[in-house]
Amino acid sequence: AQTVTQSQPEMSVQEAETVTLSCTYDTSESNYYLFWYKQPPSRQMILVIRQEAYKQQNATENRFSVNFQKAAKSFSLKISDSQLGDTAMYFCAFRGDGGSQGNLIFGKGTKLSVKP
Amino acid sequence: NAGVMQNPRHLVRRRGQEARLRCSPMKGHSHVYWYRQLPEEGLKFMVYLQKENIIDESGMPKERFSAEFPKEGPSILRIQQVVRGDSAAYFCASSPRGKGLALYEQYFGPGTRLTVT
Numbered sequence: 508a509q510t511v512t513q514s515q516p517e518m519s520v521q522e523a524e525t526v527t528l529s530c531t532y533d534t535s536e537s538n539y540y541l542f543w544y545k546q547p548p549s550r551q552m553i554l555v556i557r558q559e560a561y562k563q564q565n566a567t568e569n570r571f572s573v574n575f576q577k578a579a580k581s582f583s584l585k586i587s588d589s590q591l592g593d594t595a596m597y598f599c600a601f602r603g604d605g606g607s608q609g610n611l612i613f614g615k616g617t618k619l620s621v622k623p
Numbered sequence: 624n625a626g627v628m629q630n631p632r633h634l635v636r637r638r639g640q641e642a643r644l645r646c647s648p649m650k651g652h653s654h655v656y657w658y659r660q661l662p663e664e665g666l667k668f669m670v671y672l673q674k675e676n677i678i679d680e681s682g683m684p685k686e687r688f689s690a691e692f693p694k695e696g697p698s699i700l701r702i703q704q705v706v707r708g709d710s711a712a713y714f715c716a717s718s719p720r721g722k723g724l725a726l727y728e729q730y731f732g733p734g735t736r737l738t739v740t
Contacts, residue, residue, distance in 0.1 A: 550734050552666070552714060552716075552734075554728055598665050609678065609718070610658075610679065611666070611668065613658075614665055615664060615665045616664075
């Protein structure tokens with residue numbers, strides 16, 4: 508069974524600085540998809556960035572980028588130039604590419620606080 | 624282009640009552656997923672549906688919980704005889720396809736917070 512582990516329950520960063528959130532996963536599949544979701548206090552789940560395992564290039568979306576290490580099964584999220592609006596829970600999620608499974612498997616989340 | 628709609632946003636039920644949660648997927652999406660989020664936890668998959676079909680209900684409790692996605696109308700998650708442990712946020716997500724494309728993104732609704740008193 509696939510699992511997703513986020514080892515940092517809480518993190519904080521000063522505004523305008525850079526922070527990296529960790530995520531590791533376990534799977535026997537060769538192709539799969541990885542995501543980072545943001546959940547602000549409104550509780551709305553917002554997709555931040557996605558990575559396809561067969562692509563070696565790390566995904567980037569504006570201030571958000573990932574460090575995808577397939578061999579190590581690691582998928583960390585880097586937030587550059589942190590803003591107060593980045594304060595939220597961040598969830599790492601995995602989706603396999605086999606069978607009829609369509610569900611996302613989530614980690615327990617990292618609570619990020621951006622301080623002024 | 625409306626996103627995923629869920630209603631109600633908040634639902635209070637007494638123990639033993641039934642809870643009905645509704646989800647309208649994004650326009651053009653035919654796949655719906657339900658997740659449950661307990662306090663201080665990540666989302667846990669419950670069930671995956673296409674129109675008139677349950678594809679995967681491996682995350683759904685065997686008793687009291689059921690889900691449907693009829694040909695017309697929203698998807699419904701029904702919880703019968705609710706207990707305090709059912710108190711949680713229930714999220715619905717939709718996607719255009721279940722597999723076969725590189726784009727596996729799921730778009731989430733705002734969730735329904737169920738409180739059982």
